[in-house]
Amino acid sequence: MGIAEWRGQLERGEVSARELTDQHLARIEAVDGTVHSFLEVTAERARADADRIDAARAAGESLPSLAGIPLAIKDNLCTKGIRTTCSSRMLEQFVPPYESTVTERLWQAGGVLIGKTNLDEFAMGSSTETSAFGPSRNPWNPERVPGGSSGGSAAAVAAGECIASLGSDTGGSIRQPAAFCGVVGLKPTYGRVSRWGLVAFASSLDQVGPFSTSVADAAELLQVIAGEDRRDGTCLKAPVPDYTAALQAPVKGLRVGLVKECFEADGLDPQVKASVLAAAAQLEALGCELVEVSCPRFNDGIATYYVIAPSEASANLARYDGVKYGYRSGQAGSLAEMTARSRAEGFGDEVQRRILIGTYALSAGYVDAYYKKAQQVRTLIRRDFDAAFTGVDVLLTPTSPTTAFRFGAHTDDPLAMYLADLLTIPANMAGLPAISLPCGFDSAGLPIGLQLITGVLEEPRLLQVAHHYEQAALVMDSRPEAALVA
Template identity: 75%
Template structure:
């Protein structure tokens, strides 16, 4: 059910906010012991807020658009008075004294926090297995991963534990888990949504976005969280359009470009390829013109990313030293020793690996060879996108090369794990908006994701094409449901 339909039922009195919250709490208690989507639950707070909203509605007060809707939040978004750990031991017990801009805007719109979700430690991973507090599992098949790093947020939406959620996307961390979990995941244009209060991983790549069961809900959430923020100098000072206005408009005449470099990659599962090409043919049946385009440096994105992102992470994570907050190792020899022990014991192996990669890439004698060169390739990737958008309105690729892989499959092979973000990373490097939505299932019954990419600040067009596909393809209706999916 869409947010709009829930809102209609709430307004008509067919259901109360408290009843909706209780429905989600009951489902969390039933299923989350298996899935482990959540790190922190806030049931009493949610019940209290829901009751207050019900009282205000009964008194005839005008309420904001998301009033009474239970939302989950990735645990790298700061929440005032509520733990924010980034799934890391080094931040265990940290309670922020301030609220992130994105979540503050949600609460002002009436949304209710149902809980904070699990993630790969400091959002570094593609499977939600690097969390200090245990892995999250895919609700379609609990022997498999939900993707990452926002796997908890994706799994919570897929299994009906919340109406929608927020995640963050640095190299595919919204879109890839959306693909693996069979939900919609939207990464907005870089700067469309304020990053204030998002714990930084790679500052030039990070972006906050929504997970939802449908495109319309993604548009509603983006409407609430988008817009200028004086607290974030990278947040764009541009008008926020009505993202829902053109969802139902025809896409006849739209030009959709298939990036040919994405469909001939070693490692691209044949079932994924066939499903995505079938989705392209469906868009053609709706009146869109589908053509092949080339982005020659698209596949260079992964090598570029794994220089730039770790370099920025190395700088951003230097603040966690065991002095001001978070975990401190029991070592009193000297300050530098205490800091070294705190970081060694507080950070997991994947975070340490990326810090070391980034520190090396930024070190004297190597910064030109690695970091500067990566930034130059990043510019070339953006130019390829610019050239492609001279001929098309939307670009189309698979979201991920495969469907959800087995838990532990890449535990000892980080490079193979990194390749799961092969097709999502370039949009981050170029700062472009992109969305993943379900387009089919493989023979095992696992969801397949379709990725659509638009030019900068063209989210209305992106959402329009995605919505038209979703409403006419009816992919979720044919899902081979497991015992965890029915709501």
């Protein structure tokens, strides 16, 4: 059931917030030994929050939209008094003295924090295999990865351990794991949601968004977390529309652009291509017009990203020096040696690799050849999108070239791992909203994801089209048997 259905049961007294919380805590107890979605389960706090909501309801108080709904939070969002590790030894003991804006808004809306979820270290990865505390597993097949970097948040929703969750998306870290785990994942417009309290990876790309089992639930969560925040200078001041109301607007007559370069991309699984094209045909049956469009630099996004994102990571992660906070090596005779050892011991291989790439790209003699050129290509990617949206209302692509791969398949080949984000990165480059939703299964019973992209601040249109497809397709009602998801 979705948030609206649970809210109805809570309001009618058919279930209490405490009972709903205990149901999900029991589910975590039953399956998380296999899935490892959570780094920390906040059972005591969750039950206390649920009891307060039940008491308020019993007293006849008017309650907010998420009252009693169990939620999980990616462990790179600061939660006051609760460890926020970024799945890194560097921050293993870090307890924030403040709450991130998005989580603060969730608690004000009555949400119940059920735990903090696993991720690739500092959100750098596409499989959750770089977590310093062990990988999460795909609920559909525990031998497969859940995607990344927000793999724990996606797996928690797919495995029924929470009703919804939050993740962050820098180059596809919400949408790709959503596709791998068969759930809905939404990356809003850059600046639509505050980044205050999100541990920074690449500041011009990072964005917070929800995971859920339906588009309607994604709209409900976005309604709560979106909006201006004076603590975040990159947060937009634009008014927040009614996302839930937008779901019901008709889609007949909308023009849907199939991005030619995505369907011709190297490494695109034929089963993924066929399933996504079938989804496009479903939208056509609903009255949409399908149009082939070209974004010539779409597939250049990945090379551009792996200059810009590591460069920003190099600058952002310079603060972890073993002095102010975080891990500090005790095996050093000087300040310089202590800093070097702290960073070498505190950061994992992938984080160190990206810091080195970024530092090199920003170094004297190379910044013009690499970083400046990458920013110029980023502008061209944005212009391609602008041109495409002059003729269509929404763009349609696969979310990922493949379904979930096996553990270890790409650990010795970073470039192959990076290609998992080939189709999601361009939306981050242009700051556009994008959503992944399930559109079928491959022959191994693994979920396939459909990606939709719209223009800046056009989340209502994005959610509208996604919702109508979801309601028409009803893919998840006929899903095959899975190891943990039933």
